[in-house]
Amino acid sequence: MDAKGIIRSLPWWVKWVAIPLIAVVVFGGLILSVVGFLVGLLFKLLIFAALVGGLIYVVRHFTSASSSSRRDDW
Template sequence: MAVREIFAGMPWWVKWIAVPVIAIVVFGGLIASLVAFVVGLLFKILIFVILVGGLVFLVRKFMSSSSGNGW
């Protein structure tokens, strides 16, 4: 028995309201933890990019101000 056959005789609100609400209630914690993991990972990537960019900027500024003599 296919899913389409099961939902064929059901009202529209069962397919579009009741089933998604049940899925959010059952899998809500999993969905929230996945979203938190992805947001945290993106934040760490952003911090990494900012720090590396700042380091490159400082090194280039130092190298140009010391007229290429190095350390």
């Protein structure tokens, strides 16, 4: 009997409750660390994008103010 046959012969509650519960217990720490890493990375990417956007806004604001008073470029 192959693995598909063994899994097919199990009751539904073993397939859909017991096996996922065992997987969460065994790999729970790994899953939490991966999810935590991804959330932290997403947060850092959002902070980076906000800081770069703010820098671009400030630079454009001051260069447009200075270029309107004098018309020569660098």
